[in-house]
Amino acid sequence: MSKTLKIGIIGSGGIAGAHAKAYKQMLGVEVAAVADIIPGRAGQFIEHWELPHAKAYDDYRQLLDTELDGVSICTPNVAHFQTTVDALNAGKHVMLEKPMSVTLEEAVTMAETALKTGYMLNIGFQPRYDPNMAIIRDLISSGELGKVYYVETGGGRRRGMPGGTFIRKDIAGAGAMADIGCYSLDMAMNALGYPKPLTVSAFTSNHFGTNPLYHKEADKFDVEDFGVAMIRFEGDIVLNFKISWAMHMDSLGAALFLGTNAGLKVTPSGSGPWSGVFDGSVGSITMFHDVQGHHTESPIPVIQHQTDLFHAKVWDFAEAVRDGRPAPIPGSQIVRNQAVIDGIIRSAQTKKEVDIFLPSPFA
Numbered sequence: 293m294s295k296t297l298k299i300g301i302i303g304s305g306g307i308a309g310a311h312a313k314a315y316k317q318m319l320g321v322e323v324a325a326v327a328d329i330i331p332g333r334a335g336q337f338i339e340h341w342e343l344p345h346a347k348a349y350d351d352y353r354q355l356l357d358t359e360l361d362g363v364s365i366c367t368p369n370v371a372h373f374q375t376t377v378d379a380l381n382a383g384k385h386v387m388l389e390k391p392m393s394v395t396l397e398e399a400v401t402m403a404e405t406a407l408k409t410g411y412m413l414n415i416g417f418q419p420r421y422d423p424n425m426a427i428i429r430d431l432i433s434s435g436e437l438g439k440v441y442y443v444e445t446g447g448g449r450r451r452g453m454p455g456g457t458f459i460r461k462d463i464a465g466a467g468a469m470a471d472i473g474c475y476s477l478d479m480a481m482n483a484l485g486y487p488k489p490l491t492v493s494a495f496t497s498n499h500f501g502t503n504p505l506y507h508k509e510a511d512k513f514d515v516e517d518f519g520v521a522m523i524r525f526e527g528d529i530v531l532n533f534k535i536s537w538a539m540h541m542d543s544l545g546a547a548l549f550l551g552t553n554a555g556l557k558v559t560p561s562g563s564g565p566w567s568g569v570f571d572g573s574v575g576s577i578t579m580f581h582d583v584q585g586h587h588t589e590s591p592i593p594v595i596q597h598q599t600d601l602f603h604a605k606v607w608d609f610a611e612a613v614r615d616g617r618p619a620p621i622p623g624s625q626i627v628r629n630q631a632v633i634d635g636i637i638r639s640a641q642t643k644k645e646v647d648i649f650l651p652s653p654f655a
């Protein structure tokens with residue numbers, strides 16, 4: 293009989309529950325430890341989620357001293373860096389919630405630590421597990437569009453601003469760009485084979501979050517609720533990226549991939565003020581091409597599926613640990629996603645186009 297996989301959870305707030313629920317449903321996996329910086333919170337979490345084998349800790353370093361195969365890191369963004377580096381150095385595989393980090397420097401050190409220690413650093417982008425995202429990636433990487441030279445991604449919620457830890461720069465690091473923007477970037481960059489970003493020219497604002505008319509925590513809101521950026525990639529590809537948590541508009545449009553042979557239009561699914569971004573699933577996929585000289589629009593059938601994307605990402609991580617596979621969504625790749633977000637923040641601050649510097653082996 294194979295041994296039971298022991299998992300720890302660091303940070304037992306909102307999203308940690310989804311991790312606990314997924315691990316609980318896996319055979320041969322047990323949540324053996326939970327840590328939260330707020331005294332008593334880990335214990336309450338263990339009780340709430342009925343984790344009979346789990347021990348509670350107030351200090352995650354004590355959790356890392358115990359025998360565990362892997363940890364889910366579910367702290368606010370600002371704590372991703374230290375907890376991840378410490379976990380990898382303690383010999384634990386890491387399933388890290390998005391976004392990877394607050395700064396590019398942190399992301400680089402985290403990915404370097406994974407490479408140095410040989411432990412896995414896996415980033416939790418659950419939209420990757422939507423089979424339609426795989427169709428988009430496969431269509432683009434197959435070369436069917438020809439040379440892809442222009443991409444639009446992102447999207448906009450009419451009204452979908454979170455609160456709490458998400459709106460404070462000292463805890464979240466950034467706002468909509470990091471929160472939902474990292475998914476849209478991943479969708480496009482993954483389809484393109486994660487090309488190296490070279491420069492960014494960006495604008496961000498927070499007219500809604502800081503207005504008490506629109507946000508009840510307006511006095512605490514100091515991150516961006518809107519952003520737009522033009523990103524140049526190696527291979528002469530340009531990306532027009534836009535994101536909004538709130539706006540007076542129904543949509544910021546579809547994702548577009550323009551290639552020399554064909555174009556692809558992808559719309560997000562869902563409706564209502566919190567929809568309109570690629571943080572969940574795909575609404576439609578249409579190929580624009582010429583067939584025998586005629587402008588043709590070919591709908592690509594969207595797979596209606598029952599996959600629980602969140603469970604899929606947690607299970608894939610645990611199975612990769614058990615089977616000795618590499619990280620399904622490796623930190624070494626997502627460094628480039630974080631580099632774009634870092635570039636957006638720098639460019640928006642300086643109001644100038646900025647260069648992106650990536651050290652080897654991520655360059």
Ligand SMILES: NC(=O)c1ccc[n+]([C@@H]2O[C@H](COP(=O)([O-])OP(=O)(O)OC[C@H]3O[C@@H](n4cnc5c(N)ncnc54)[C@H](O)[C@@H]3O)[C@@H](O)[C@H]2O)c1
Pocket residue numbers: 302303304305306307308327328329330333352366367368369371375389390391416418456457471
């Ligand atoms: N993938 C998704 O769909 C998804 C959804 C929501 C949140 N998230 C991400 O998950 C992370 C957590 O979000 P949340 O909504 O659960 O936040 P939360 O504020 O509800 O929970 C975070 C918990 O971490 C604890 N914590 C903070 N610093 C800690 C430390 N050093 N050691 C141990 N515990 C610590 C806090 O006390 C809190 O209980 C964020 O990075 C967020 O972006 C992902």
